Amino acid sequence: MFRLAHISDIHLGPLPRLTARELASKRITGYVNWHRNRRKRLFGNILESLLEDINSANPDHLAITGDLVNLAARAEIEMAAGWLAETGDPEKVSVVPGNHDAYVPGAFKTLCNAWRPFMLGDDHSVSASGDNLFPYLRKRGDVALIGVSTASATLPFMASGIFDRRQAHALSDILGQTGNEGLFRIIMIHHPPVRGATRLHKRMLGIRRFSGVLKSHGAELILHGHTHLDTLHHLPGKHRTVPVVGVPSASEAHGGRRPPSGYNIFTIDGTAGDWTCTLDRHGLQQGGKFELLGTQTL
Numbered sequence: 001m002f003r004l005a006h007i008s009d010i011h012l013g014p015l016p017r018l019t020a021r022e023l024a025s026k027r028i029t030g031y032v033n034w035h036r037n038r039r040k041r042l043f044g045n046i047l048e049s050l051l052e053d054i055n056s057a058n059p060d061h062l063a064i065t066g067d068l069v070n071l072a073a074r075a076e077i078e079m080a081a082g083w084l085a086e087t088g089d090p091e092k093v094s095v096v097p098g099n100h101d102a103y104v105p106g107a108f109k110t111l112c113n114a115w116r117p118f119m120l121g122d123d124h125s126v127s128a129s130g131d132n133l134f135p136y137l138r139k140r141g142d143v144a145l146i147g148v149s150t151a152s153a154t155l156p157f158m159a160s161g162i163f164d165r166r167q168a169h170a171l172s173d174i175l176g177q178t179g180n181e182g183l184f185r186i187i188m189i190h191h192p193p194v195r196g197a198t199r200l201h202k203r204m205l206g207i208r209r210f211s212g213v214l215k216s217h218g219a220e221l222i223l224h225g226h227t228h229l230d231t232l233h234h235l236p237g238k239h240r241t242v243p244v245v246g247v248p249s250a251s252e253a254h255g256g257r258r259p260p261s262g263y264n265i266f267t268i269d270g271t272a273g274d275w276t277c278t279l280d281r282h283g284l285q286q287g288g289k290f291e292l293l294g295t296q297t298l
Helices: 027-041 044-057 074-087 107-114 165-180 207-217
Strands: 002-007 061-065 093-096 136-140 143-147 184-188 221-224 232-235 242-246 262-271 274-284 290-297
Touching: 002 044, 044 262, 044 274, 044 290, 061 143, 061 184, 061 221, 074 093, 074 107, 093 143, 136 165, 143 165, 165 184, 165 207, 262 290
Parallel strands: 002 061, 061 093, 143 184, 184 221, 221 242
Antiparallel strands: 002 262, 136 143, 232 242, 262 274, 274 290
């Protein structure tokens, strides 16, 4: 049996002091949005309570599907590296980046260097960097954790992601290999690979390409963030449909348009061809505690 916790869209705050040069970019729009909206809804103590609740459940692994920071300033990325180190051992924590982590050109390379221990596959050479880190493969018992990056710098007021041909070819190889090994394959990705799951300016480019890979090779589970919503979709796989599960922001307070902070725990058991996967959804209550909201078999 393997128990996996999933969180996303951390949006660590508060924002550090930014230089005029850092703000002379797309960051200025995000900076204004933070002070008008996000800082009122995203609170560090909620994140701390969430992690305490997850730790009390003692999962085998933690998956984090992007948007650890807000404007991808170097100070933010370094702060997130420290937060990750405090959160858990890189062997037990896997990360994929989101659009906010690659907010401006150059940020993606910076985050890959800073968060590298949490995004390094089992068989990568020490020279792997940047785009070459993704997709990565981590085998934990009978589970294959596969990290895919859709993070890309975009124009102001855009929050889209990209799943390109290079990653599609590599993901095909990984899914084929781990499928032959009879592993329970989990794809971690920031943007939902589902048509209509979010608005056009926030969508994933390459959904058709991703769907083609999934139909050819299959997978057992897909985890994503980005929407800040508690969602369940299904995509066609090779032999059966694949559940696609979203989760609220880990730092969201009550009173907003989106659900308050939450996390999921998946319990995986069985063998190839006879897997069982149970989803437990946990959410923040008005009193500040997290409670089990529901359980379902996927």
